[in-house]
Amino acid sequence: MFSRTLEYALRSAVYLGAMYGKPMTAQQIADATAVPLSYLPKVLQQLVRANLVVGTRGLHGGYVLCRKPKEVSILDVVNAIEPVCRVDQCPLHLPDHNGQLCPLHRRIDDMMKHAQEAFQKTTLGEILAEPGLPDSWKPEVQPTPAATPAPTP
Amino acid sequence: MFSRTLEYALRSAVYLGAMYGKPMTAQQIADATAVPLSYLPKVLQQLVRANLVVGTRGLHGGYVLCRKPKEVSILDVVNAIEPVCRVDQCPLHLPDHNGQLCPLHRRIDDMMKHAQEAFQKTTLGEILAEPGLPDSWKPEVQPTPAATPAPTP
DNA sequence: CGATAAATCGACCAATTTGTCTGATTATCG
DNA sequence: CGATAATCAGACAAATTGGTCGATTTATCG
Numbered sequence: 001m002f003s004r005t006l007e008y009a010l011r012s013a014v015y016l017g018a019m020y021g022k023p024m025t026a027q028q029i030a031d032a033t034a035v036p037l038s039y040l041p042k043v044l045q046q047l048v049r050a051n052l053v054v055g056t057r058g059l060h061g062g063y064v065l066c067r068k069p070k071e072v073s074i075l076d077v078v079n080a081i082e083p084v085c086r087v088d089q090c091p092l093h094l095p096d097h098n099g100q101l102c103p104l105h106r107r108i109d110d111m112m113k114h115a116q117e118a119f120q121k122t123t124l125g126e127i128l129a130e131p132g133l134p135d136s137w138k139p140e141v142q143p144t145p146a147a148t149p150a151p152t153p
Numbered sequence: 154m155f156s157r158t159l160e161y162a163l164r165s166a167v168y169l170g171a172m173y174g175k176p177m178t179a180q181q182i183a184d185a186t187a188v189p190l191s192y193l194p195k196v197l198q199q200l201v202r203a204n205l206v207v208g209t210r211g212l213h214g215g216y217v218l219c220r221k222p223k224e225v226s227i228l229d230v231v232n233a234i235e236p237v238c239r240v241d242q243c244p245l246h247l248p249d250h251n252g253q254l255c256p257l258h259r260r261i262d263d264m265m266k267h268a269q270e271a272f273q274k275t276t277l278g279e280i281l282a283e284p285g286l287p288d289s290w291k292p293e294v295q296p297t298p299a300a301t302p303a304p305t306p
Numbered sequence: 307c308g309a310t311a312a313a314t315c316g317a318c319c320a321a322t323t324t325g326t327c328t329g330a331t332t333a334t335c336g
Numbered sequence: 337c338g339a340t341a342a343t344c345a346g347a348c349a350a351a352t353t354g355g356t357c358g359a360t361t362t363a364t365c366g
Binding site: 198208209213216 | 340341342344345
Binding site: 156157158189191192195209210211212213214 | 323324326331332333334
């Protein structure tokens with residue numbers, strides 16, 4: 001019931017949340033999330049346009065989440081991809097139900113509202129806090145520069 | 154976020170509920186619900202195959218809801234069209250999360266479950282009971298044969 | 307500055323969904 | 337039985353979505 005693109009966007013967003021701060025290349029994201037590498041840029045582009053993600057080019061570039069994972073809701077991602085279409089007018093705008101939504105669409109809209117609220121309440125941070133993430137998604141332990149025998153000549 | 158076809162199916166089902174008992178032709182349903190007449194048969198066919206509706210051919214034929222409106226849930230209609238896809242396995246079945254859903258998909262599946270439950274709780278009957286239906290949808294007052302000066306020679 | 311590594315943009319193709327039409331089947335009525 | 341009114345089945349056209357690729361821009365490093 002979700003479009004595939006939305007699925008892709010959600011996976012990417014969660015992954016960027018896991019790696020928060022470090023720019024991730026499309027290549028890396030694709031590897032981690034199993035989204036087709038050639039399609040991924042289009043998906044990420046939508047997140048960029050929605051100001052959820054910034055993409056910087058050039059060496060050491062990549063995609064980074066704009067806000068902290070706790071501050072990004074699922075709804076933000078959903079809205080970036082396919083705005084939850086609230087039913088604001090009955091598709092069959094007969095003269096009969098003047099202004100009001102007919103019961104059918106009132107119900108549908110209600111369900112949309114519920115879904116929307118559920119989306120809004122859940123943040124990337126919450127999801128990341130739960131156990132069960134693939135190990136490879138854990139932000140790799142950043143070796144402190146001092147501790148590593150960094151061969152910087 | 155719903156497919157157009159599902160929308161069509163819902164409208165049709167509610168309408169058939171309103172007209173419960175009387176066979177309605179595709180023509181009549183299309184007029185009432187503003188679903189493209191040429192597409193409607195395909196939609197109704199799916200409801201027929203799901204045993205929600207029977208379609209009888211020939212003169213005085215048409216489509217009739219199988220069960221009483223109170224006994225048909227929105228979920229029934231949804232399932233007939235596009236089964237709510239519960240996430241039963243993470244699309245990225247990495248070796249990491251063995252058997253378990255990853256948090257992301259656990260969440261998504263939760264929301265699906267909620268939606269599903271909401272769908273199941275709402276019946277066509279409930280919708281029909283609410284005020285606001287287009288007048289044209291009210292089952293036209295059936296004139297009692299005795300009261301009408303029926304010209305039956 | 308030149309090489310390289312990345313996102314971005316746009317054109318294009320493939321697959322799915324939506325919509326249309328025509329012919330076949332089946333029931334009813336006289 | 338024959339005419340008519342309806343669903344049904346399937347082929348086909350159009351539109352939307354998903355996916356691919358190559359050229360362009362932008363940043364970093366030496």
